[in-house]
Amino acid sequence: MEFSNLTIIRHPLVLHKLTLLRDRRTPTKIFKELVDEIATLMAYEATKDLGVEPRGVDTPLEHTTGHHISGKKLTLVPILRAGLGMVEGVLRLVPSARVGHIGLYRDHETLQPVDYYFKIPGDAAERDFFLLDPMLATGGSAVAAVSSLKRTGATRIRFLCLVAAPEGVQKLLDSHPDVQVYAASLDRELNSVGYILPGLGDAGDRLFGTR
Ligand code: PRP
Ligand code: URA
Numbered sequence: 001m002e003f004s005n006l007t008i009i010r011h012p013l014v015l016h017k018l019t020l021l022r023d024r025r026t027p028t029k030i031f032k033e034l035v036d037e038i039a040t041l042m043a044y045e046a047t048k049d050l051g052v053e054p055r056g057v058d059t060p061l062e063h064t065t066g067h068h069i070s071g072k073k074l075t076l077v078p079i080l081r082a083g084l085g086m087v088e089g090v091l092r093l094v095p096s097a098r099v100g101h102i103g104l105y106r107d108h109e110t111l112q113p114v115d116y117y118f119k120i121p122g123d124a125a126e127r128d129f130f131l132l133d134p135m136l137a138t139g140g141s142a143v144a145a146v147s148s149l150k151r152t153g154a155t156r157i158r159f160l161c162l163v164a165a166p167e168g169v170q171k172l173l174d175s176h177p178d179v180q181v182y183a184a185s186l187d188r189e190l191n192s193v194g195y196i197l198p199g200l201g202d203a204g205d206r207l208f209g210t211r
Contacts, residue, residue, distance in 0.1 A: 005173045006181045009045045018184045022200045028209040039089030046182045072128040079133040079145050082203040086132040104141045111194045113144040125153040134203040136164040137196050139171030146176045165196045
């Protein structure tokens, strides 16, 4: 299955760590570390096309011309709760990024997203956004989060997740074709209650040890 809005990151370290993450026996502490590490590896790939401009620098020996990331200011926006697990991993590579937050949960009966929190830096039109959420399942949460960001003037948004379902990628493509999705895996399908198969279970519960 091919999607024009999807980039799958198939780095060997990502493949290895994702398999550990899927394992039902992986305890919360390790699960959290793996999400963090995969987020760093994904951020490396997802920032590959950021523009650079020349920047002068004085080495201990002489003056030379180096590089500086140009363009818009980067802002990370985790979707609560599970997206929080990816923030530090991305910040490790882009420590100057700002961090907004979007609070959404899926109603267990209807699978519709319910929003409860929204806070991002003020100058949204001036920023590049990385929306962070380990799971793209029906796509309801992702579409709602992107819509909320766009209402504040955001125009440049990427979605970083660990596991995506075809249904969610298609829904995001239909609603927001300008948003590129970066995922560690495109899984097979959703089950009858909206969980990704084979997936990794409930990301928020496994990250925070709830349930
Ligand atoms: C999970 C996940 C996504 C959402 C994906 O969050 O972290 O936000 O489900 O599902 P969707 O694509 O069908 O919308 P959940 O609603 O379980 O909230 P939580 O992170 O607070 O546990
Ligand atoms: N949210 C999760 O945490 N896991 C899924 O498989 C689907 C939605």
